[in-house]
Amino acid sequence: MPIDKTPEKNAILFVWFNHYAGVLIKTPSKTLVIDPVDIRARSFSNIDAVLITHEQYDHLDQRLIAEIQKATGCTIIADPASTQRLQHVIPPKKLQEIRPSEKTKVGEVSVKAEKCNHPAIAPVTYIITSEDGVKVFHTADSLPFPELAAIGEREKFDVVFCAVGIAPDTSPETGFEIARLTKPQVAVPYHTNSAAYQHKFAEILKKELPRTTCLIPELNKIYQVSKRK
Numbered sequence: 001m002p003i004d005k006t007p008e009k010n011a012i013l014f015v016w017f018n019h020y021a022g023v024l025i026k027t028p029s030k031t032l033v034i035d036p037v038d039i040r041a042r043s044f045s046n047i048d049a050v051l052i053t054h055e056q057y058d059h060l061d062q063r064l065i066a067e068i069q070k071a072t073g074c075t076i077i078a079d080p081a082s083t084q085r086l087q088h089v090i091p092p093k094k095l096q097e098i099r100p101s102e103k104t105k106v107g108e109v110s111v112k113a114e115k116c117n118h119p120a121i122a123p124v125t126y127i128i129t130s131e132d133g134v135k136v137f138h139t140a141d142s143l144p145f146p147e148l149a150a151i152g153e154r155e156k157f158d159v160v161f162c163a164v165g166i167a168p169d170t171s172p173e174t175g176f177e178i179a180r181l182t183k184p185q186v187a188v189p190y191h192t193n194s195a196a197y198q199h200k201f202a203e204i205l206k207k208e209l210p211r212t213t214c215l216i217p218e219l220n221k222i223y224q225v226s227k228r229k
């Protein structure tokens with residue numbers, strides 16, 4: 001899956017690479033990988049940062065992250081519980097803990113953590129803003145929560161990833177609720193191995209939120225999204 005393509009100006013590329021929240025995001029200058037599991041370390045070559053949302057097995061694989069870090073020299077940004085589990089395998093200078101409402105930078109790309117409504121120790125979601133202002137919201141496997149409306153209003157997202165299955169209580173309906181609250185330009189149903197769930201999400205979205213485009217991703221395929229006009 002190494003992406004040799006680079007996005008156009010004012011755009012990002014993304015790839016969904018497992019049935020969970022595994023997403024690679026490429027901006028014109030940086031490549032970020034979120035929650036890599038179920039993939040080989042050598043699938044990633046030029047990575048600047050790995051972002052981890054929480055400590056559960058479908059999001060955190062310490063051994064894999066250590067391998068990726070060693071091969072690429074990238075920075076690891078993680079929620080507190082994952083940071084604790086990674087501190088023995090990642091050099092301290094390369095490991096950054098992040099909590100909801102904290103912000104950091106990967107070059108010119110900004111990364112902000114927000115709350116995550118999921119039964120884990122201290123989970124986070126991530127707002128990634130590219131150097132030319134494309135806004136991506138990676139909501140891990142969060143259920144909807146009321147603050148999403150204000151976050152959406154403030155950020156004006158281009159892309160929001162919405163969990164539609166596997167995690168406790170998630171469904172096409174809860175995924176849609178995340179889209180309804182955040183009102184992105186493009187909503188991406190993920191965290192599922194059910195195409196039926198993704199299509200159900202698309203159906204509800206089309207009916208209830210017609211101005212948001214549904215992008216049903218295929219695994220390991222590259223998609224480009226441009227900044228909203």
Ligand SMILES: [Zn+2]
Pocket residue numbers: 020021056058059141167191
């Ligand atoms: Zn999960």
